[in-house]
Amino acid sequence: MQTARRSVIPYPIARQPWGMLIPLFMLVLFGAAVLYSAAGGSMTPYASSHLVRFSVFLVMASIIASLPRELVRFLTYPAYIVVLLLLLAVEIMGRVDGGSQRWLDLGFMVLQPSELMKPVIVVTLAHYFSSLPVGMITSWRALLVPGAMIGMPVGLVLLQPDLGTSLAIVFGGGVVLLLAGLPLRWFIGAGVAAAAAAPLIFYFGLQDYQQRRILTMFDPEADALGAGYHIAQSKIAIGSGGIFGKGFNNGSQSHLQYLPEPHTDFVFATMAEEWGLIGGLFVLAVFSIILRWGLGVARTSKDRFSSLLAAGMAATVFFYIAVNLLMVMGMAPVVGIPLPFMSHGGSSMLTNMICIGALMMVNQWNRKAPRGGLSGEIS
DSSP, X not given: OHHHHHHHSOHHHHTSOHHHHHHHHHHHHHHHHHHHHHTTSOXXXXXXXXXXXXXXXXXXXXXXXXXXXXXXXXXXXXXXXXXXXXXXXXXXXXXXXXXXXXXXXXXXXXXXXXXXXXXXXXXXXXXXXXXXXXXXXXXXHHHHXXXXXXXXXXXXXXXXXXXXXXXXXXXXXXXXXXXHTOOHHHHHHHHHHHHHHHHHIIIIISOHHHHHHHHHHHOGGGGTTTTXXXXXXXXXXXXXXXXXXXXXTOOHHHHTTOSSSTTTTTHHHHHHHHHHHHHHHHHHHHHHHHHHHHHHHHHTOSBHHHHHHHHHHHHHHHHHHHHHXXXXXXXXXXXXXXXXXXXXXXXXXXXXXXXXXXXXXXXXXXXXXXXXXXXXXXX
């Protein structure tokens, strides 16, 4: 029976990780349905472009998945330099929108380079630590170069200003540093130092609107019509959905325009109002499947570069999911992090599909790798 199945299904199709891809397709279609409702019962402008973008980026992810390991390693540092130069170009001639300077108008498209840095920093650090002798990983020299690799783009992104994206870059890079074997006490020390410096950062390092977002997280009702409006309306939408929701295309919070950004940052609240707890559990289940698969790819990798790359990409997707869900429930400041594969937005879809493509790529490497233990550099 197995031989017959191989003869019917072409190998390039059969080798794909359908256990992850099918739930992903279901989530994207579900997201399109939510966006259809957010637009008042219309495929335009959100749902149709959402599906088109996913289709285009799925092709991109398939191309990434076919890349050989040697080519990826060869292109890693040049890619980091190019994206870093793009971030510098944003500061010089970037487009300003909503008080932030984050985009480059290339004519045929508007690019947000900071989004590209999220997966690029992961592959760059994975390459660096896979080339570093194991005996040097616990020395301070192992932290200087990676610290600069993370610090330069984070500094440029903070100038835009974009706190959410800078935190995403730090998180993805930090996960790679931790899994690479840097001493745990360094991370504990960094956490203590950050906690001690938090008041200074809050008062002297953050913009006024960023300070209001943080204060609002603790007491959104104190300014329910001002800084706390987003979180207050999001909680109302989620709570009013109950167990089964109000029904498809029957959400009053989004249709009556009480809920801000119902198609981007607060798409989960839009969904929860209409689909209730059942819809929320479905979304969480699909995310769990995707993340579990990604971590499985990292665990089964046969070399350090592949393992760190896969774990970092899975961590980047996790950051999007965790921060967005905490944000819409009022447990984190509103930092403009969209929900992967459901929110309307080309930049976030691009980043997350790069992560999916990279995970599929490592999965292909694992299939071709000889059996054996985890190693460092493999020629």
